Amino acid sequence: MPALPSVIEAIGNTPLVRLDRLVRAKGLTGAILAKLDYLNPGFSKKDRAARGLIEEAERTGQLVPGQTVVELTSGNMGAGLAIVCAILGYPFVAVMSKGNSPERARQMTALGADVVLVDQLPDSIPGEVSGADLALVEKAAQRITAERGAFRADQFHRAGAWLAHYHTTGPEIWAQSDGAIDGFADFAGTGGTYAGVTRALKERNAAIRCYLVEPRGAAVLAGEAVTQPNHPIQGGGYAIGALDFLKEVPVDGYLTVSGEEARNTARALARTEGIFAGFSSGANVAAALQLLAGAMAGKTVAVLICDSGLKYLSTDLWD
Helix, strand or coil, X not given: CCCCCCHHHHCCCCCEEECHHHHHHCCCCCEEEEECHHHCCCCECHXXXXXXXXXXXXXXXXXXXXXXXXXXXXXXXXXXXXXXXHHHCCCEEEEEECCCCHHHHHHHHHCCCEEEEECCCCCCECCECCHHHHHHHHHHHHHHHHHHCCEECCCCCCCHHHHHHHHHHHHHHHHHCCCCCXXXXXXXXXXXXXXXXXXXXXXXXCCCEEEEEEECCCCCCCCCCCCCCCCCCCCCCCCCCCCHHHCCCCCCEEEEECHHHXXXXXXXXXXXXXXXXXXXXXXXXXXXXXXXCCXXXXXXXXXXXXXXXXXXXXXXXXX
16 A cells, blocks of 8 residues: 555545454354444544545535634544644634543544533533533534634534445445445444445445444433433433434334443453454444344344544443
8 A cells, every 4th residue: 555645544444354253252143244443543433524524514615724623522523523634724622521531632632632621510420421411512612613713513414424434434344245244233423324324335235224223221213211311332322312314314223232231342342352442332232242132143234343442441441
C-alpha cells in the first residue's frame, strides 16, 4: 500500500474477523463476523461518520473554511471529528457529559479539541448517561454553536453520518464475507450505522435479516416501557424515542442486552478472541449470540466492534 496523504484516508477498510472460539465456547453453531472498527485512527466506528459529516457539509457549502465545528458526543464522534477537523483546518468544540469515561475527554483534548464537560443531573450515576443527561449536553451544544457562529455537526440528523456507513461499512462487510451473511445486529446510538449498513446489505440481498439492539429496560425503539434508563453502555440506548435515520429503514427484529451481558461479553471477547473492545461491542456480540442460540442457529451474523477497550479503563468494564 502506498503512503497516504493524511490519516483521514486511513479511515475504513477495517478487517472482518470470525469469532469461532467464542461461538464454540458457548456451545453454539453458526458464525459471528466482527468488523473491527476499533482499529480506525480514533479507535471507533465514528471516524467514518465524522468524515462523512464534514465532507458532506463541505460539498453542500454548509461549512465554510476556518469555521468552528461543534458537536455533542459521548467521546467517539468527538475523537473522529477532532481528527478530521485537525487535518482539514477547522477548530472543533466537543460537548460531552461528565458521565462518560474521562479518558475520552483526554483523548479529544490530545487531538486538539476544545472539550466542554457538562454536569449530570443530581440523581445520575457516573458512567451511566441517561436521556435526561444527554438533553443537558444538547442544550449546552446549542448555546455554544450560537455563541461561536459555528457549524453544528449534528450526528443525529445530518445525512452524512449514515451515508458514510452506506457507502463504506456495508459494502465492505459484503465484499469481505463474499456475501455469505444471513444477519446483521447493531446497538442503536444515532441509528446511523444500522441505517447505512442495513440499506447497503439489503440492496445486495433482501433476505439478510437486520436487528436493532437496545439496552434491556430502555428499549424504546421496540415500543417497550422504560424501566432502566441508566445503563453502562455508553454511546447509545438513551431512551429518547424515534431516531430520524431509522425512518423507512427495515427492521427484522429487536433485541435487548443488559449492561451485565454487554460487560461479560466484552470481557469474553478480550480473553477468548484477543479483541479489546468496549461496552457497545459487547452488546453487539451478545445480541449475535442470542440469534445463534435461537432464530438464526447455524447461520452467519455480522456485527461491528464499535470502539476500543482503552476508552473504558476508568470504568468497571475491566475490574
